[in-house]
Structures are given as C-alpha cells and as structure tokens.
Amino acid sequence: MAEIIIRNLRKTFGDFTAVQSSSFKIEDGEFFMLLGPSGCGKTTTLRMIAGLELPTSGEIYIDGQEVGQRPARQRDIAFVFQMFALYPHMNVRKNISYPLISQGMSKRQVTEKVAEVSRILGIEDILDRPVGGLSGGDRQRVALGRAIVREPKAFMMDEPLGALDAEFREHMAEELRALHDRMGATTVYVTHDQLEAMQMGDKIVVMNHGVIEQFGTPQDVYDKPASMFVADFIGSPPMNFLRFHGQVHPGASSVRMHHADLVIPSAREPFEGDLVYGIRPEHISLTDESDSRGEVVAAEYLGTTQIVTVKTPGGDLKARVPSGQTVRSGEQVGLTFNGMTATLFDNQSGRALRSELNEGVLAHV
Incomplete structure (x- = not known):
C-alpha cells in the first residue's frame, strides 16, 4: 500500500477554480475521507489523485513517486464508483477476473485470486450469476472485488454507497470499514454524508468552495471546529x-x-x-x-x-x-x-x- 502526499494542488476549468491550493498527507493504510457539499471540489481532488484529471498546478506523491502529470494507468490505483460500473454482459466471476486477465496473469493465478477475494467479500455463491440480476449491495461487492483483486497501491472510492437505501448503506459502511481493517489498504473516500465520514474515517478533510476548511480526526472536526x-x-x-x-x-x-x-x-x-x-x-x-x-x-x-x-x-x-x-x-x-x-x-x-x-x-x- 502507499502513503499519498498532496502539495498545493490546484485545478481550474477556464475561469472557474474547482480546487484551491490544497495540501494534506494520507498515511499508509489510512481510511481517508474527503467530505463536503456538492460542488466543493472533493470529487475533483479524488480524480486528480487517481489520474482521471490532471492538476493545473501542484504535486501528487504516491508511494514516494511524483505522479501529478502521469495518466491513471501509471499510478496503480483502483477506482470504485457510485454506479458500480460493471460489465453487464459478464457474470460476477468474469467481472472480477477481467483486470487480471488484462494483465496477462495465468489461469491458475486468476482462479486463486478470484476465490480469495470472493471469500473475503462473502460472494462465493453468486460467482456464476449475471450481474444484471443482483441487488445493489451485491453489485457493489462485485465492484469492490474487481478493485481489490488487483492489489493496487491505493483505492479511490467516489460515494460508492450513495445509490443504496439508507438502512443497507449503513450496513455496507460497516462492512467496508471492516474490509479496510483486514486488508490494511490506503483508501481515499469521497462523501457528502457527514455521518458516513464520522463512522468510517481515520482522518477527514472538510472542503467548501474548493478550499480545505479543516483536516483532522473525526473527533477533532466535531469537538474543535476550525470554522x-x-x-x-x-x-x-x-x-x-x-x-x-x-x-x-x-x-x-x-x-x-x-x-x-x-x-x-x-x-x-x-x-x-x-x-x-x-x-x-x-x-x-x-x-x-x-x-x-x-x-x-x-x-x-x-x-x-x-x-x-x-x-x-x-x-x-x-x-x-x-x-x-x-x-x-x-x-x-x-x-x-x-x-x-x-x-x-x-x-x-x-x-x-x-x-x-x-x-x-x-x-x-
């Protein structure tokens, strides 16, 4: 896994500044939350870390390497989206194994890794089912499995529980945090839900209009607000x-x-x-x-x-x-x-x- 360091990160779209001179550090193995209302710059920040957007200025270090101007494929990052982004014509097994097959991994290695990930996520019984007939929670588990199976340096998650109903979202949040603790993965997670951020995060960055209002532990931002x-x-x-x-x-x-x-x-x-x-x-x-x-x-x-x-x-x-x-x-x-x-x-x-x-x-x- 990897430490991530952000220095003076800035992103503009024409005359609009989406992110203004952000700086923070994500420790190796930390569950890190980017929190704020819609349009505050949290998703843009995540996309720059992942390489889906290139910064206007500033530096991004992943595992000690400056990657700010490198494309996403050179950053060893796995992305989990809100809307699952699964391949509808493939079953669960093929969805999870696709990244490994694309890397040229042997059939035996692919089988072993898919079995390990499906056991971790509790989806062994649905491996041969088409993804189209799955519940929202199971589809999100499959999306997580496809990300986990690659064993990337860090996971980027853009409101992955946002499409689930409130009761199941709380349950999945508990599962996701437990999964993180078992794997010790560096995770950057975007949410607008302050309860979700407080429940899951080791550290929280609170953003507003592209500016970091506060950076700290959930207890610090609750007990000692900076603004x-x-x-x-x-x-x-x-x-x-x-x-x-x-x-x-x-x-x-x-x-x-x-x-x-x-x-x-x-x-x-x-x-x-x-x-x-x-x-x-x-x-x-x-x-x-x-x-x-x-x-x-x-x-x-x-x-x-x-x-x-x-x-x-x-x-x-x-x-x-x-x-x-x-x-x-x-x-x-x-x-x-x-x-x-x-x-x-x-x-x-x-x-x-x-x-x-x-x-x-x-x-x-």
Whole structure:
C-alpha cells in the first residue's frame, strides 16, 4: 500500500477554480475521507489523485513517486464508483477476473485470486450469476472485488454507497470499514454524508468552495471546529450559534453576552467585534439556576433523548436533553452551558478564535 502526499494542488476549468491550493498527507493504510457539499471540489481532488484529471498546478506523491502529470494507468490505483460500473454482459466471476486477465496473469493465478477475494467479500455463491440480476449491495461487492483483486497501491472510492437505501448503506459502511481493517489498504473516500465520514474515517478533510476548511480526526472536526462552516456541517443537529458584540482578551475564561457571563476555554488571542458563541446541543442543560434564559419553542422526542428548541436573545438554539425531562412549549427555562466545550468564532470571517480547546488543531489548518 502507499502513503499519498498532496502539495498545493490546484485545478481550474477556464475561469472557474474547482480546487484551491490544497495540501494534506494520507498515511499508509489510512481510511481517508474527503467530505463536503456538492460542488466543493472533493470529487475533483479524488480524480486528480487517481489520474482521471490532471492538476493545473501542484504535486501528487504516491508511494514516494511524483505522479501529478502521469495518466491513471501509471499510478496503480483502483477506482470504485457510485454506479458500480460493471460489465453487464459478464457474470460476477468474469467481472472480477477481467483486470487480471488484462494483465496477462495465468489461469491458475486468476482462479486463486478470484476465490480469495470472493471469500473475503462473502460472494462465493453468486460467482456464476449475471450481474444484471443482483441487488445493489451485491453489485457493489462485485465492484469492490474487481478493485481489490488487483492489489493496487491505493483505492479511490467516489460515494460508492450513495445509490443504496439508507438502512443497507449503513450496513455496507460497516462492512467496508471492516474490509479496510483486514486488508490494511490506503483508501481515499469521497462523501457528502457527514455521518458516513464520522463512522468510517481515520482522518477527514472538510472542503467548501474548493478550499480545505479543516483536516483532522473525526473527533477533532466535531469537538474543535476550525470554522462555522465545519461546525454547521458536522453534527446532527449542528452546533448552535449565539451572536453578540463583545471583547476577548488573551487568557480570558469567560465572555459577557446578553447580561450573562458564559464560560469559555482560555482565550489565546485578542478580539473585539461581532462574535459567535458556538455550543453543541448535548453540552446544554435546561435548569432554573442560570442567568441565561429563553422560551421553549418545540421539543422533538428521539427515544432516550429529546431535542428542545429554545428562543434566546442571541438566536434560537437546540439542546439535547433526557427524554424524561418535562418541557412545555411557551415556558421560560434557564440554560446552562458546558463552556469548556464552546468555540468562539469571528462572525465576519467565520473562523474559530484560538483557545485552550483548539490551539493545537488550528495550528494545522
């Protein structure tokens, strides 16, 4: 398998810039997620790594070799698409064995490798069936088998589970991650689904308008978002944003917002102007012993928890509280924040201010 290094990667189509000066490193054997909304540049980045698109500028290293201007056939990459891309006139066995036959491998070697891959994927019983009659999940397993059988340096996966229904997609995500762990393969995976990225990825790059907003572990991008975009894109419900005008001094451990003092992780930089106090729903409690107050607007029952929407002077927020806690629409409630998990943002730029919580993470953005 292979380490992949991206340096100042850029791609333009005429006057449109799809990817802007991206740099990151994918460790050997890592499951690496490219995450973001449609049109953010994640698929274009994947296609440049794979050699399906040549970069306008920048460098791509695979296994120590600079391959930025090499065609896909010279990169030893296997690609898995969302729509399977199988040969409909061939059965499962022939689909999986085709890459090996094209390489001139002996019949005995082909038979052994197809048997090994089909055993790994649990598709031994469908090897002689035509692919046209298979379920979506089985067709995706066949597509994976055709990629795996080549034993490439890295796998490129472009939303491979996107065509499956929600329940089966979750099951296939678990299978795909387990397969990755058994093989120790370097995998680059594109998705717009933040839950899928959090469930499967070792590292995540969050992209927006061709720019990398944040690069880190799933826990880092969730707990320590580098921007309001990341905080809003990751999480369900997303992070709450309470806006106010204020001042922050280095070392400050609280901020004054709408007649209440809110705890924050120790600030590392000064700021004065329009601020945003970001807090996750699970870090808010409803209690009468608080100066911060609001009016309950709605409550959504989720079984063990409920999402309560509260109207406050800084804006509406959502709190995830125990389902047994009684709340009524229209009542006034006190709000207690776990301030050591909060993030302050510059409202104009949307970037997080440095604090004791995120200082190490922001240094690598």
